[in-house]
Every structure is written in C-alpha cells, then in structure tokens.
Amino acid sequence: MARITPTPGQKILYFLLVSLGIGILYIDINTNSFQEIKHGYKSLKISSVYILKNISIEPVRRVLNLTKSKKTLLEENTNLKKALDASYLNNYLISRENSFYKDDNILKYPLLDDDFKANYSLAKLKDLDPNIFKCCDKHRMYIELFSNSKEQSNLESVVFNKSGIIGQITNDGNYLEVILLTDVSHSIPIKSISDTFFCNAKGSGRANIIICSYNPLIWDEEILLTKTFYTSGLGGIFPRNIKIGNVSNILDISPNLREIEIALSANPLDDEIFGVFKN
Amino acid sequence: MKDMVKKTIFLMVMSYVEINIAATLSNFFIIFPITFLGYSFYVYRTNSNANPIEAFLFGLLVDLIHGSYFGLNATLFCLITYLINSYSNAFKIFSYLQVCLFFGLSATAYVGFTQLVLNIYNFSYITLLVSSFFNIIFCILVAIFTSYFPKISRLKI
Numbered sequence: 001m002a003r004i005t006p007t008p009g010q011k012i013l014y015f016l017l018v019s020l021g022i023g024i025l026y027i028d029i030n031t032n033s034f035q036e037i038k039h040g041y042k043s044l045k046i047s048s049v050y051i052l053k054n055i056s057i058e059p060v061r062r063v064l065n066l067t068k069s070k071k072t073l074l075e076e077n078t079n080l081k082k083a084l085d086a087s088y089l090n091n092y093l094i095s096r097e098n099s100f101y102k103d104d105n106i107l108k109y110p111l112l113d114d115d116f117k118a119n120y121s122l123a124k125l126k127d128l129d130p131n132i133f134k135c136c137d138k139h140r141m142y143i144e145l146f147s148n149s150k151e152q153s154n155l156e157s158v159v160f161n162k163s164g165i166i167g168q169i170t171n172d173g174n175y176l177e178v179i180l181l182t183d184v185s186h187s188i189p190i191k192s193i194s195d196t197f198f199c200n201a202k203g204s205g206r207a208n209i210i211i212c213s214y215n216p217l218i219w220d221e222e223i224l225l226t227k228t229f230y231t232s233g234l235g236g237i238f239p240r241n242i243k244i245g246n247v248s249n250i251l252d253i254s255p256n257l258r259e260i261e262i263a264l265s266a267n268p269l270d271d272e273i274f275g276v277f278k279n
Numbered sequence: 280m281k282d283m284v285k286k287t288i289f290l291m292v293m294s295y296v297e298i299n300i301a302a303t304l305s306n307f308f309i310i311f312p313i314t315f316l317g318y319s320f321y322v323y324r325t326n327s328n329a330n331p332i333e334a335f336l337f338g339l340l341v342d343l344i345h346g347s348y349f350g351l352n353a354t355l356f357c358l359i360t361y362l363i364n365s366y367s368n369a370f371k372i373f374s375y376l377q378v379c380l381f382f383g384l385s386a387t388a389y390v391g392f393t394q395l396v397l398n399i400y401n402f403s404y405i406t407l408l409v410s411s412f413f414n415i416i417f418c419i420l421v422a423i424f425t426s427y428f429p430k431i432s433r434l435k436i
Contacts, residue, residue: 003328003367014361017335018354025350034349041343131301136397184400205400
C-alpha cells in the first residue's frame with residue numbers, strides 16, 4: 001500500500017514542531033532553564049540503579065557474605081580503602097611541590113567525626129560522562145560528600161584528586177556539581193615558576209587541555225614546551241603555587257597573540273575519590 | 280499504547296548502546312548515531328506515516344537520556360521523519376545503494392548538527408568525514424545482511 005506524503009496540515013505541524021524545537025534549544029543553550037529536569041533525571045537514574053542493586057544484587061551478596069563469614073572483613077576492607085584514599089590525598093597535599101599549607105602539622109585528617117576540625121572533605125564520584133568529557137565543550141562532574149553535613153556551603157570550593165586540582169564546585173544541590181578546568185566556560189589564573197608570567201587559562205573543551213592566550217609583546221618570558229605552570233592564587237579561589245601542568249603545544253596566532261596549550265597533571269577519570277577544600 | 284512502550288524501550292536500549300560504544304569509537308574519530316539511525320529505519324519501515332508529535336517527543340526523550348541540550352534531537356528527529364515521509368514512495372524506485380547513501384548522509388548531517396551545537400569550539404572535519412564513511416558502510420552492511428539473511432532480520436530495505 002502506498003504511503004501518503006505529508007498533507008499541508010501535517011507540513012504546518014512539522015514546521016511548528018521544528019520551530020518549537022529550535023526555540024527550546026535556543027532557550028536551553030542561553031539560559032540553562034532545563035537543568036533541574038536534567039539533574040532530576042540523573043538523580044532518578046542513580047537512585048534507580050542504587051535501589052535495583054540493593055534489591056537484586058545486595059541480598060545475594062549479603063547471603064554469600066554471611067555464609068562465608070566475611071562481612072566484618074569486608075567492612076574493614078572498605079574502611080581501609082577509604083583511609084588509603086584519604087592518605088593519598090593527604091600525601092598530595094603535603095608533598096614538596098605543593099603548598100596548600102605552610103605547616104604540615106595543621107593538616108587534619110578528613111575522616112574525623114567532627115567535620116569542622118578537618119581541613120577538607122572526602123567525596124566520591126557520582127556521575128561523570130566520559131563521552132561528554134572526551135567529545136564536548138561542557139565538562140561537568142557530580143560528586144557526593146562522605147559526610148552529609150549541610151551546615152556549610154561548598155560553593156566555589158576547590159576539588160582535587162591525588163594528582164592535582166581538577167575543578168571547583170558550581171552547584172550545591174543533592175550532589176555537588178563540579179566544573180572541570182577543561183570546561184570552555186572555566187578559567188583559572190596561572191603563572192610560571194619565575195613569577196614573571198601570569199595569565200588566565202581557559203578550558204579548551206578537550207580532555208586534560210587548558211589554553212592560555214597572551215600577547216608576547218607584553219609578556220616577554222620565553223615559554224618552552226614542557227615548561228611547568230602553577231596556580232597564581234589571584235582571584236582567591238585556588239591556592240597559590242599548586243602545579244597545574246606542562247606546556248604541550250605553542251601556537252603563534254598572530255604577532256600579538258600566542259596560545260599555549262597546557263596538559264593538566266590531574267585527570268578526573270583516574271580516581272573515584274576526591275578532596276573538597278572548605279572555604 | 281503497547282506499541283509506544285515498545286518504541287520507547289527500543290530507543291532507550293539504542294541510546295544505552297550508543298552511550299557505551301561512543302567512548303571507544305571516539306578514539307577512531309567516529310561518531311555513530313545508532314539511536315538516530317534506528318529511529319530512521321523504524322520510520323522508513325513502518326507502513327503508515329509516523330506522527331510528527333511522536334517524533335518530537337521521542338527526540339526530547341533522547342535529549343534527556345544523552346544529556347544534550349533539549350530540542351536538539353527533537354528538531355532533528357522531526358526533520359528526518361518529515362524527509363522520510365515525503366520520499367516514502369520515491370524510495371521504492373531507489374536502489375539499495377541510494378537508500379544506504381540517503382541514511383548514511385542523514386546520519387552525517389545529524390553528526391554535523393550535533394557537533395555544531397555541542398562541540399563548536401573543537402569542531403572536527405576529520406570526525407565528520409570518518410563518521411560519514413563509517414555510517415554509509417554500516418548502512419550498506421545492514422542492507423547486505425538483510426538481503427542475504429531475510430528470515431533472520433525480517434527488515435525490508
């Protein structure tokens with residue numbers, strides 16, 4: 001049987017729906033009005049997986065654990081894993097090239113019961129879409145703090161893993177939304193070790209690459225490949241003198257514009273446990 | 280209603296597969312929009328004209344699942360539905376190769392539009408060309424498969 005090509009009425013409907021789609025797209029790109037729906041869907045997805053896992057896999061696992069008398073051992077193992085992850089983060093903080101704190105003795109352990117005594121909080125990864133991270137401009141990650149204390153706002157807090165800084169918190173909802181350094185709308189003030197070169201490095205939209213654009217006629221310090229860059233501390237969000245990464249590429253756009261691509265030391269895909277600095 | 284649920288589950292499964300293979304394929308500069316192609320094949324195979332509102336709503340669902348901007352897939356799903364419905368009778372005088380080229384190039388246009396919206400700062404022509412080649416080859420393989428194994432596939436291309 002032959003199919004009927006769209007009638008004039010159907011054509012009008014198509015036109016209206018395409019216009020509506022373009023309108024929604026324009027609004028979403030410019031205002032982010034549908035973020036709540038997207039976050040709701042993500043929360044629903046995570047919760048559903050969690051509940052399904054609890055209903056289906058966990059009981060079986062629990063029975064198996066009981067039969068093998070390994071429950072206590074597993075709990076101990078989980079705690080040890082958590083403590084090990086925390087110690088990795090602590091090691092990063094007190095390592096020689098980083099200066100989050102001048103005095104190592106004031107570093108407080110993040111697994112303390114009293115959250116206010118610890119200098120940073122531990123958080124676990126909830127959602128990071130590697131496809132979006134590898135393909136697109138918007139690089140976001142969702143994490144959840146181990147402690148459920150809601151008394152303190154985490155907005156603009158710095159997030160790091162055992163290799164370095166990976167971003168900062170932009171949304172303090174059920175899960176903390178982290179804007180990664182590589183997001184095109186993010187920029188971080190950086191400097192060279194000699195303190196004679198400063199610039200704002202913007203996210204490139206590519207995995208682990210940020211871009212610093214500057215005028216070589218103004219900043220005459222010679223920038224070579226593999227040169228290391230650090231946070232400048234300007235802006236007051238990121239601490240000073242934290243290693244960010246090394247120069248991976250230099251592009252001369254014009255006589256008064258040069259772009260350097262910096263390969264970041266820290267990759268958010270490497271870890272599932274993160275540290276969140278308190279403001 | 281039952282048909283709607285079946286189509287929704289089909290799209291969700293396709294999206295799940297697409298999301299899971301995307302990271303691997305991106306290493307080879309390939310974007311394979313299997314959800315879009317799957318929906319296009321469905322509209323192509325169906326005996327009656329697909330409803331534009333249905334196409335729009337399925338597009339919104341795909342937007343939600345993929346985490347892309349709302350309206351992107353909705354618009355593109357509407358457009359492909361319109362195109363396929365318009366040329367439904369013309370397809371009957373097309374050769375297999377022409378139909379495959381149509382779907383492969385539609386998928387390429389989809390990749391191009393989505394990249395323009397989602398990844399404008401790093402738009403890559405290499406990705407577009409390699410994806411185009413891959414999608415056309417995929418459509419040809421599907422056509423060959425359905426021609427040689429009609430009982431297994433039961434697809435009419």
